Structures are given as C-alpha cells and as structure tokens.
Amino acid sequence: MTTEPVPDDPILEVSDLSVGFDGFDGYADVVSDVNLSVGPGEVVTIVGETGCGKSVTTKAITGLLEEPPAHVSGTVTFDGTDLSELSEEERAALNGDGIGMVFQDPMSSLNPVFELGEQLTDTAQFGGENPDGPLSYLRRRFSRDQRADARARARDLLEQVQMPDPEAAMESYPNELSGGMCQRALVAQALLNEPDLLIADEPGTALDVTIHDKILSLLSDLISDRGMSILMITHNLGVARELSDRIYIMYGGRIVESGTTTEIFEQPKHPYTQGLLASMPRLSDDSMGSGIDGSVPEYVDPPEGCRFHPRCPYADESCRSQEPPTVRFSQTASAECVRHAPDDLGPEPTMGETRQRLDAAVQPEEDSV
Amino acid sequence: MTAPLLAVDDLQKHFDTSGWFDNKPPVRAVDGVSFEINQGETLGLIGESGSGKSTIAKCIIGIHQATGGRIRFQGEEVTQQTDKQLKRIRSEMQMVFQDPTSCLNPRRTIRKTLHVPLKATGVSKNERDRRVEELLELVGLNDEYLHKYPHELSGGQKQRVNIARAISVEPSLLLLDEPTSALDVSVQAKIVTLLEQLQDELDLTYLFITHDLSLVRNFADQTAVMYLGEIQEYGDTVQIFEQPRHPYTRALMSAIPVTDKREQAYKPDDANVDGEIPSPQNVPSGCRLHPRCPHSTEQCAEERPTPCAVDSAEVRCLAYEEDASGFEGLRTQPSPVASDGSGSE
Numbered sequence: 001m002t003t004e005p006v007p008d009d010p011i012l013e014v015s016d017l018s019v020g021f022d023g024f025d026g027y028a029d030v031v032s033d034v035n036l037s038v039g040p041g042e043v044v045t046i047v048g049e050t051g052c053g054k055s056v057t058t059k060a061i062t063g064l065l066e067e068p069p070a071h072v073s074g075t076v077t078f079d080g081t082d083l084s085e086l087s088e089e090e091r092a093a094l095n096g097d098g099i100g101m102v103f104q105d106p107m108s109s110l111n112p113v114f115e116l117g118e119q120l121t122d123t124a125q126f127g128g129e130n131p132d133g134p135l136s137y138l139r140r141r142f143s144r145d146q147r148a149d150a151r152a153r154a155r156d157l158l159e160q161v162q163m164p165d166p167e168a169a170m171e172s173y174p175n176e177l178s179g180g181m182c183q184r185a186l187v188a189q190a191l192l193n194e195p196d197l198l199i200a201d202e203p204g205t206a207l208d209v210t211i212h213d214k215i216l217s218l219l220s221d222l223i224s225d226r227g228m229s230i231l232m233i234t235h236n237l238g239v240a241r242e243l244s245d246r247i248y249i250m251y252g253g254r255i256v257e258s259g260t261t262t263e264i265f266e267q268p269k270h271p272y273t274q275g276l277l278a279s280m281p282r283l284s285d286d287s288m289g290s291g292i293d294g295s296v297p298e299y300v301d302p303p304e305g306c307r308f309h310p311r312c313p314y315a316d317e318s319c320r321s322q323e324p325p326t327v328r329f330s331q332t333a334s335a336e337c338v339r340h341a342p343d344d345l346g347p348e349p350t351m352g353e354t355r356q357r358l359d360a361a362v363q364p365e366e367d368s369v
Numbered sequence: 370m371t372a373p374l375l376a377v378d379d380l381q382k383h384f385d386t387s388g389w390f391d392n393k394p395p396v397r398a399v400d401g402v403s404f405e406i407n408q409g410e411t412l413g414l415i416g417e418s419g420s421g422k423s424t425i426a427k428c429i430i431g432i433h434q435a436t437g438g439r440i441r442f443q444g445e446e447v448t449q450q451t452d453k454q455l456k457r458i459r460s461e462m463q464m465v466f467q468d469p470t471s472c473l474n475p476r477r478t479i480r481k482t483l484h485v486p487l488k489a490t491g492v493s494k495n496e497r498d499r500r501v502e503e504l505l506e507l508v509g510l511n512d513e514y515l516h517k518y519p520h521e522l523s524g525g526q527k528q529r530v531n532i533a534r535a536i537s538v539e540p541s542l543l544l545l546d547e548p549t550s551a552l553d554v555s556v557q558a559k560i561v562t563l564l565e566q567l568q569d570e571l572d573l574t575y576l577f578i579t580h581d582l583s584l585v586r587n588f589a590d591q592t593a594v595m596y597l598g599e600i601q602e603y604g605d606t607v608q609i610f611e612q613p614r615h616p617y618t619r620a621l622m623s624a625i626p627v628t629d630k631r632e633q634a635y636k637p638d639d640a641n642v643d644g645e646i647p648s649p650q651n652v653p654s655g656c657r658l659h660p661r662c663p664h665s666t667e668q669c670a671e672e673r674p675t676p677c678a679v680d681s682a683e684v685r686c687l688a689y690e691e692d693a694s695g696f697e698g699l700r701t702q703p704s705p706v707a708s709d710g711s712g713s714e
Binding site (some may be wrong): 049050164178180181208209210211212213214216235236237238239241242265266275276277278279280281282283284285286287288289290291292293295 | 417418523524525526553554555556557558559560561562580581582583584586587588607610620621622623624625626627628629631632634635636641642644645646
C-alpha cells in the first residue's frame with residue numbers, strides 16, 4: 001500500500017479504496033488499497049493494461065458503480081468533502097459540475113436519437129444543477145431566452161475544441177459525425193459546466209494516431225488555460241509521458257509504482273514498469289523488448305503475495321509468501337516490490353537487467369497464466 | 370536476383386455503389402498500388418483506418434476480386450484466380466486477422482480448430498495429432514491447450530492459436546492484418562517476437578499491415594505508407610524512419626507518443642496534418658493529401674503527383690519532383706536524427 005506524499009491541499013484524495021464484485025465464481029477482489037491524490041492544476045495519469053482495474057477505480061470515484069454487486073470501501077475526498085457522506089442527489093449534482101468525465105468510446109457515449117446541439121444545450125442548461133421539480137424544469141426548458149443562452153454557450157465551446165463547422169455539427173446526429181468529431185463533442189460536453197476536475201478515460205484511444213494526437217494537444221491546451229485538474233487513464237506510456245505531471249502504474253488492481261513523470265521514465269523501479277517500457281515499439285533503431293510472459297491475473301483467485309510474481313523475472317519465495325512492502329525512493333516516488341527492500345538479498349531490478357531477463361525467457365515455452 | 374515472391378502492380382479495387390436510381394461514384398479503396406516482397410522479407414504496410422490497407426490483403430488472397438492491375442505470386446498471375454489456382458495459393462498464403470476472438474469458432478476446442486486446415490490439405494488422420502502438437506510448440510503453447518475452448522484463453526494465446534492455424538498448411542506468405550492491435554503492449558511485444566522467430570525457422574514472408582508506424586521499425590525490411598488508396602512513400606524501413614520525406618509520413622511519425630528523449634529526436638517537428646481522412650468515395654483532386662497538408666500549394670490541388678525516387682525510397686509528392694518550386698519549407702527540413710548524430714550507424 002502506498003502512502004501518498006499528498007500535494008498541499010489536493011482537490012481529489014482517494015485513500016484505501018477497495019472495490020470487489022460478487023460474481024458467479026465467487027468474490028472478485030478487483031481493486032485494493034488504492035491511494036491517490038490530484039492537486040489543483042495537476043495532470044495525474046493512471047497507466048495500466050487491460051483488466052488492471054483502472055476504469056473501475058474511476059467509476060468508484062465518481063460513484064457510477066452499482067452497489068451491490070459492487071462493494072466499495074475507503075474514502076474519496078473531493079475539495080474537502082467526503083463523498084460517501086453526500087446523499088444521492090448531492091452526488092449526482094457534483095458529477096458534471098465539480099467532476100467532469102470524458103469516456104473512452106466516442107461513438108457510443110452520445111445519444112444517437114438527439115441532435116448534438118440538443119444534447120449539449122441540455123447539459124449547458126441543466127447539467128450539475130438540481131431543478132426544483134418538473135414544473136420548474138418545464139418552465140426553464142421552454143424559456144426561449146435561457147435556451148438560446150445555453151445553446152450559444154454550447155456553440156462557443158464547440159469552437160474552443162476546434163470542431164470544424166460548429167454550426168453544422170450542432171444540427172447533426174452523432175452518426176453523421178466522425179469519431180474525432182464525437183470525441184471533441186464529448187470533451188466540450190464535459191467542460192460545459194466548468195468542472196474543477198476532469199476524469200478522462202482513455203481519451204481518443206479509439207481514434208487514428210493523427211486525430212488522437214490532436215485531441216491530446218487540445219486537452220493540454222484546455223488544462224493550461226483553465227487551471228483544471230485532470231485524472232487521466234491510459235494504457236499508453238507515451239501518452240502519459242506527454243501530458244502528465246505525475247503517474248501511477250497500476251497492475252492487478254493495485255498501484256505498484258508512483259512518481260513524477262521524469263522519475264517514472266528515467267528511473268523506473270518496479271519490474272512491471274520496466275517490462276512495459278521495454279515492450280514499447282520504438283522509432284529509433286534500438287530493438288523492441290520481447291514483452292512480458294503471461295497475462296493479467298484472475299481476480300477471483302488472485303496470486304498470493306505480490307500479484308505480479310507469476311510474470312516477474314525476479315520472483316522468488318519471498319514474493320509468493322508476503323505482500324510486497326512499499327519502498328520509498330524520494331518525496332514522490334515509491335514502488336511496491338520486495339526486491340527494493342533494504343534487507344532483501346535478491347538482485348535489484350534495473351531497466352537493463354529486467355530487459356535481459358525478459359529476453360532470456362523468450363525461448364518458446366509455456367505461457368504461464 | 371530471383372523474382373520476388375509477391376509482386377503487386379498497379380492494383381485497383383473500386384467498390385461499385387451505384388443503385389438503380391442514383392449514380393454515386395465508386396469507392397476507390399485501392400487506387401494504383403504497386404509493391405514487391407522478396408522471399409523471407411517483411412513489408413510493413415502502414416495507414417490510418419480507411420486507407421485501404423486491408424483491402425489490398427483481401428485482394429491478394431482472393432476474398433475480393435481486384436478491378437484492375439496485376440498480382441503475381443511465385444511468378445504466376447493470380448489476379449483473377451481460377452478455382453484450381455485458389456486451391457493452390459490458399460495453401461501457399463494465409464491470413465491472420467486483427468480480432469483474435471472472432472476468428473476462432475467458440476464451439477471447437479483448439480485441437481479441432483487446428484485439425485480443419487490439416488484435413489483440408491490432405492494430412493492423414495494419424496498424422497494430424499502429431500502435427501497439431503508440433504504447431505502448438507512452435508507458437509509457444511503446450512499440449513495442455515489442446516482440449517481448451519477459445520474462451521479459456523487470453524487474447525495473446527488466442528492470437529498464437531490463430532498464427533498456428535495459419536502456418537499449419539506450411540505457407541510461404543503470411544498476410545498479417547493488424548495482428549497485434551487488439552492486444553496490450555507487453556503481449557504485443559511477445560507476438561512480434563514470436564513472428565520474428567517463426568520467420569527465421571520457417572523462412573516465411575510477411576505482409577504486415579498496421580496503423581502503428583513504430584511497430585514496423587525493427588521488424589520490417591521495407592515499409593510502405595498508404596493514404597486514401599495510394600502508397601505515398603515506399604522504401605527501406607531504415608531510410609523512411611531516419612529521413613521521412615512525405616509530409617504524411619512525417620505527420621504520422623510526429624503523432625506517435627514516445628517514451629524517451631532519444632526517441633523524441635526521431636520525430637519530425639514540422640506541422641501536423643489537419644482534419645480527417647476524406648471518404649474514398651470522393652477523393653480530393655490532385656494530390657490526395659493536399660487539403661490536410663501543411664506544405665500544400667495551388668499546384669498540389671491540380672496536379673496528381675507520381676512516385677519519384679529520392680535516395681532509395683519512392684515518394685509520391687510534388688515537392689520531390691525535379692522542377693518543383695514553392696516547397697522550400699519541406700525540402701530543407703533537417704533530418705530528424707541529424708541533430709542527434711547517433712541515428713545512422
């Protein structure tokens with residue numbers, strides 16, 4: 001478990017967050033003891049592969065998980081208020097107003113039966129607020145002035161996210177727009193009520209590289225203009241490096257390493273981070289690493305001790321028998337790995353050594369699952 | 370020098386979209402594409418979605434019929450395959466698709482799945498089980514997997530089974546259509562390593578289709594960059610990465626998020642392309658990239674560039690034609706690795 005060096009006055013603070021699900025096969029312990037914080041104006045990224053619990057973590061933060069089957073414990077503090085103490089209505093009001101969210105799949109996150117302009121105007125007019133009742137809702141919905149104001153705001157924002165021909169886009173249905181345009185619209189929608197924190201779940205991953213790149217630079221411009229904080233999720237280390245101030249690496253529902261962007265990329269400590277970095281395809285003539293054997297663990301019956309040990313090139317008995325300790329390297333950097341513990345006798349994982357060990361294991365043999 | 374294993378010459382595939390009453394232009398998915406692959410080599414075919422890269426593979430293997438041009442495989446013309454030819458080339462070339470899950474029959478065990486191609490190519494019944502075990506070993510799985518169903522396997526393992534199935538008929542050419550894009554990076558690296566090993570062991574030839582330019586860097590001998598049905602830049606992989614010429618290649622490279630400073634040096638820093646890929650039903654006049662290109666001039670909108678040789682690469686861009694003017698911005702761009710000095714050892 002990582003004890004987080006909290007930035008002064010964080011806007012979002014998550015401590016000891018654990019999420020599990022009841023399933024047919026038994027209880028799946030998906031996320032455990034996650035601690036993270038996001039400071040004002042900071043861009044924080046959670047990096048991890050498919051099935052490591054990144055999206056579940058953000059859904060737990062925004063309260064989008066249905067309980068049961070989910071079991072959520074731990075505290076989430078946003079802007080000084082403990083979210084678990086809020087009523088359902090207060091929480092719903094906070095989403096959108098205080099916390100905005102951009103979802104991964106741009107095509108399926110917009111309502112296909114309404115024009116884009118209609119959806120954005122609704123968000124601009126009613127998003128985050130809690131109308132007093134159906135009468136007040138109707139009064140406002142059909143008030144021509146208010147509606148026109150909201151529509152103008154939506155249009156302005158579309159212009160800011162560089163939507164080509166915003167006027168025409170307002171009158172289009174989502175199926176008439178391309179993926180990149182839908183993603184822009186979603187970013188605009190999330191920003192309409194000027195949230196203090198934006199949670200972006202793999203923004204643009206479904207798009208082509210050139211468009212993806214555009215969306216990312218758009219996001220980073222918007223952040224610096226508004227002083228907004230961002231909690232981003234991605235599986236792409238390159239994306240994380242370009243945008244973020246701090247990075248959390250997640251594996252098997254735990255945060256295995258955290259640090260500033262420079263620390264993670266220049267001195268990765270955890271064998272998983274090192275393996276991931278070595279597996280990235282490259283532009284230079286350095287050869288690409290040979291990847292990490294096996295796949296993300298089952299959550300119903302997870303490996304004992306360190307969850308990475310079945311795939312780790314340094315694993316030994318101590319990894320299997322005990323939970324890995326948190327080793328702190330600096331004010332901001334820490335990793336959960338027994339190999340870095342001061343009293344450990346095994347070799348210390350370094351980038352070069354990990355690369356060598358992973359490459360050596362590549363002789364065609366059985367994938368451990 | 371022997372004849373190339375696969376030679377594609379001016380390949381065209383237009384999809385007819387006109388109905389009874391309306392007369393819409395055809396979709397020009399592939400429009401005049403030429404390349405060659407020698408035995409034992411790898412050609413990386415790069416492009417964004419909608420650029421026609423999968424259509425090429427499908428034309429080669431006979432899923433689509435080409436509407437123009439020629440495809441020669443092992444010196445034999447296979448553009449309009451006869452049934453007899455099809456039977457022969459299908460055991461000489463195989464395809465691996467992007468989504469490993471939907472390519473496996475969920476009701477068949479791995480053993481049964483791998484038996485099908487063996488049966489079709491006439492391997493005797495008592496031989497088959499032995500072959501299947503050999504194949505699984507080749508792709509790094511053990512016989513534990515024989516009696517499993519696809520849903521019990523992870524994505525990477527399923528893709529290994531797909532590769533095993535493709536090589537089971539002992540092909541000489543594999544068409545790999547984005548075989549790793551549905552997988553995580555650590556697994557993707559594993560599959561690429563496996564493909565490299567198989568190429569060494571079995572003397573395979575690959576057409577590797579992907580949208581990720583960096584993936585072919587250390588894998589492909591030759592690289593072709595496609596945009597809207599045309600190859601824009603084609604040449605030695607090293608050459609293309611160290612000195613990308615075409616504005617589109619440069620834009621693709623500069624859009625890749627990288628993980629360290631040394632890599633950063635390889636990214637050209639001139640402008641990005643604007644907007645999005647147009648519909649192949651309505652291709653722009655002149656150079657197809659011109660509405661998005663940061664270097665475009667009036668000439669680009671009118672004149673369709675032809676591929677011209679620059680060093681060992683072919684570039685389809687007016688800026689590299691002999692009497693080009695107005696492209697100083699592009700032609701004087703320094704090579705991205707020149708400042709680094711470590712690029713061209």
